[in-house]
Amino acid sequence: MAEATIWSVGGYAPPYIVTNDMLTTRMDTSDEWIRTRTGIRERRTAGPDETTATVSATAAQAALDAYGFNADDLDWVVVCTDTPEMWSPATACFVQEAIGARRASAIDLTGGCAGFLQTLQLLSPLAASGKRMLVIGTELLTHALNWRDRATAVLFGDGSGAFLLGSSDDADGIRIGPGLSRSDGSQADILGKPYGGTRYRITPELVQQGEMHTIRMEGPKVFKHAVTLMSEIGKTLLSQAALTAEQIDWVVPHQANQRIIDAVAHQVGFRMDQVFSHVAHYANTGSASIGLALADMLEQKLIAPGQKLLSVAFGAGFSWASQLFVVNRIPASRFLHAGEILGDAWGWDT
Ligand SMILES: CC(C)(COP(=O)(O)OP(=O)(O)OC[C@H]1O[C@@H](n2cnc3c(N)ncnc32)[C@H](O)[C@@H]1OP(=O)(O)O)[C@@H](O)C(=O)NCCC(=O)NCCS
Secondary structure: OOOEEEEEEEEEOOOEEEEHHHHOOOOOOOHHHHHHHHOOOEEEEOOOOOOHHHHHHHHHHHHHHHHOOOHHHOOEEEEEOOOOOOOOOOHHHHHHHHHOOOOOEEEEEOOHHHHHHHHHHHHHHHHHOOOOEEEEEEEEHHHHOOOOOHHHHOOEOEEEEEEEEEEOOOOOOEEEEEEEEEEOHHHHHHEEOOEOOOOEOOOHHHHHHOOOOOOEEOHHHHHHHHHHHHHHHHHHHHHHOOOOHHHOOEEOOOOOOHHHHHHHHHHHOOOHHHEOOOHHHHOEOHHHHHHHHHHHHHHOOOOOOOOEEEEEEEEOOOEEEEEEEEEOOOOEEEEEOOOOEEOOOOOOOO
16 A cells, blocks of 8 residues: 655755854853753754745755656645744745746645644645645744743744655655644643734734744743653554564654753653754754754765654644654755854844
8 A cells, every 4th residue: 555755855954053152142041051951052043035935945945856856746835834924825825836836736734843743644645645745844933032031032943844745656765654643722821922813913012012923931831741742642652553662763853952852762761872863953943843853864864774763743732743754765855054154144123
């Protein structure tokens, strides 16, 4: 039976680098505090002319170019994001236009930091049935931060990861195996970006306070739930697939922060040399994080045929997910990450 398969991977980390030390000029924090609490050393921010659609299109084009796939042959372009180009239309429509996917249908999905895995689980049956699609996880989270909230602002970065998906009958690559995902809307107030929708409309007062479009988070509660729920859903998937932690070659977790990654690895029973992390350089890029991680791993040639990968993710909603991947053949990939520009590219006074 045909299975959903990742034919190629594209990753894009925008070129502006903001180090922890640079943040200290904007808020009362320190490199030491950020590194010891989160493992993060620097994050990327999009350039002044970049938007969620352009960043998505760059990663999407990288996936297409890596494979040599004609955008005209795409059936779907799906962007998974919590920081869309605009409220309407979907960011995916701008990406579809930019990459020239003239026959494709385009739509966005929003699921917080677990959204990319949820999206893969939703779309895998379509890919298995022969639809060819680009699934792109993108966030410009630095555009949605309150720089006066030091506990939150230091955690996030910008980036995009794209998978070209299709059926295992047509081409080989990384098979999308079984996955699980769950949500608990009773925790919706703990992490999110509440303003600007229909519940909390933007008012002149909010604009004055500069909080109308920023992320709010109760950090310690998020930490506790993230560790517990990612560990649980990772263990459940392993047990349903009759696999032990030892049989997983790589854990590719959502790159939230190093302490969360370490705690989940410990609770599920992984050695740290099984766990991929590049959170030190890219911080938390939300929906982009797992695609970016895979693009980086492929570039570093860490992935080999026959390997089994387990991803776990957690984010706003709360929503959380786990996903198994099996490497049949190493997919083509391109990871664009030249960090040439030290500094911030846009105004910080949000
Ligand atoms: C955000 C997080 C790093 C904060 O760490 P913590 O140890 O829980 O810190 P607390 O919130 O208890 O704050 C401890 C102290 O550090 C201070 N602090 C917070 N942010 C700071 C910063 N950037 N620099 C310096 N001090 C900071 C607080 O003000 C507090 O000071 P106080 O004790 O004088 O009041 C941690 O809660 C966390 O990792 N949460 C999960 C966040 C996450 O990954 N979210 C996305 C999930 S998808």
